[in-house]
Amino acid sequence: MHKSQYKPIIEALVACAAECEHCATACLQEEDVKMMVRCIQLDRDCSAICRTTADALARDSDNAKVFLEACATICSTCGEECEKHAAHMDHCRACAEACRRCEEACRSLASLIY
Template identity: 65%
Template sequence: MHAQNQSLLDALNACIAACEHCATACLQEDDVKMMARCISLDRDCADVCALTARLVARGSEHAAHLLRECAEVCKACGDECEKHGAHMQHCKECAEACRRCEEACRAGISVAA
């Protein structure tokens, strides 16, 4: 596997783990309703990253398209998590993972195209 693909897959998998952890931790917060958008975006981001990772790993002709969508979802999730990151470590870590993944996806678009 190409080294750039491996670093992309690493970023995608790290983002999946961070988003899943963040969603679970948000569900334990006192005001879960306030965290609803964060939880929803965490779940969407984890799912899109997982599908993207599978398409990249198999060298799918559709990977470039999905990388664009993945970068967009990672940005949205990172933006939302940053709103809570000052008070919630799990959101801070998730935002950081989303930013790294967004950057890796954008870099991967040209390789996959």
């Protein structure tokens, strides 16, 4: 694939990273931060892999598929954790949605790369 075809997924990756950072920051403001530790850790992991994957795609890395698969897995895990809090925390709901979109985009693109 030509790297210009990666633009939509790079945008999704950057958006997911930003949403995860927002969620982690908001979780730190919650009254019971100890209850949110796993969510915060996964938010940070997801943000990091999304940014790294976006960078890999931007430079047309030979390892793009590996990055995409790892990113999809971490987005899935983060999304599942945020879903647990989505009913009473808007930032977790928004993060879970962003993670699901990003996971789907990563899996879709990874399936096209040999």
